[in-house]
Amino acid sequence: MSDEYLVECKIDDDDEEEDEEELNQTPPPPLEFSTPSPHSSLYQLESRDPYGINQNLKVEFSDVLAEPASPHSCDRVWVYSGIGFESARIWSYRCLTLLLAVPVSLLSGCLFAWLACLHIWCVMPCVQVFHSCLPWVRSLWLSVVNIFIAPFCKSVARCCTGVYVTLSKE
Structure with a gap:
């Protein structure tokens, strides 16, 4: 065997002590169970859309208004229109969020809490009951299929085998 297939593995005895210390530490609670601090990502002002959910809302003046190559308005009209658009968009958004955010x-939080409660206390128990009843429902369904549906489908298939x-093109 040539040396190109060999892999060098470094083993340090000092790393074992560090690994044991890391194993003895308790992990932090999951994010949904931890209380957010002002320094956590929930309250950070720099990245308010870290997952890019609202990429389609990044609208600029050139996305909405554009002049073709031949007819142009005065340069100052175009610049002031852009300033007016951006100002109206930013300040309208700020005023609406001041009133509605x-x-x-709060309504969104209540809605998601209601949905979580409904899922935990209604949907999942029904799913579990269905899974526990599924074996006899499956055997009943197989019986219905084998007794009624399968013979009918076989008869139709035999009737259609002679059709060509x-x-x-005429």
């Missing part, structure tokens, strides 16, 4: 976030379709 807290109530909508030919296509011709």
Whole structure:
């Protein structure tokens, strides 16, 4: 065997002590169970859309208004229109969020809490009951299929085996 297939593995005895210390530490609680601090990612102001959910809302002046090559308005009209658009967009958004952000976030929080409660206490127990009843439902369904549906489908298939379709252009 040539040396190109050999892999060098470094083994240090000092690393074992560090690994044991890391294993003895308790992990932090999951994010949904931890209390957010002002320094956590929930309250960070730099990245408010870390997963890029609202990429389609990044609208600029040139995305909405554009002049073709031949007719142009005055340069100052174009510049002031862009300033007016950006100012109206930013300040309208700020005013609307000032009025609606807290109530909508409270309603959204209540909605998601209601959905979580419904899922935990209603949907999942019904799914578990269905899974426990599934074996006898499956055997009943197989019996119905084998007694009624399968013979009917076989009869229709035998009737259709003698049918030939030919296509011709006239």
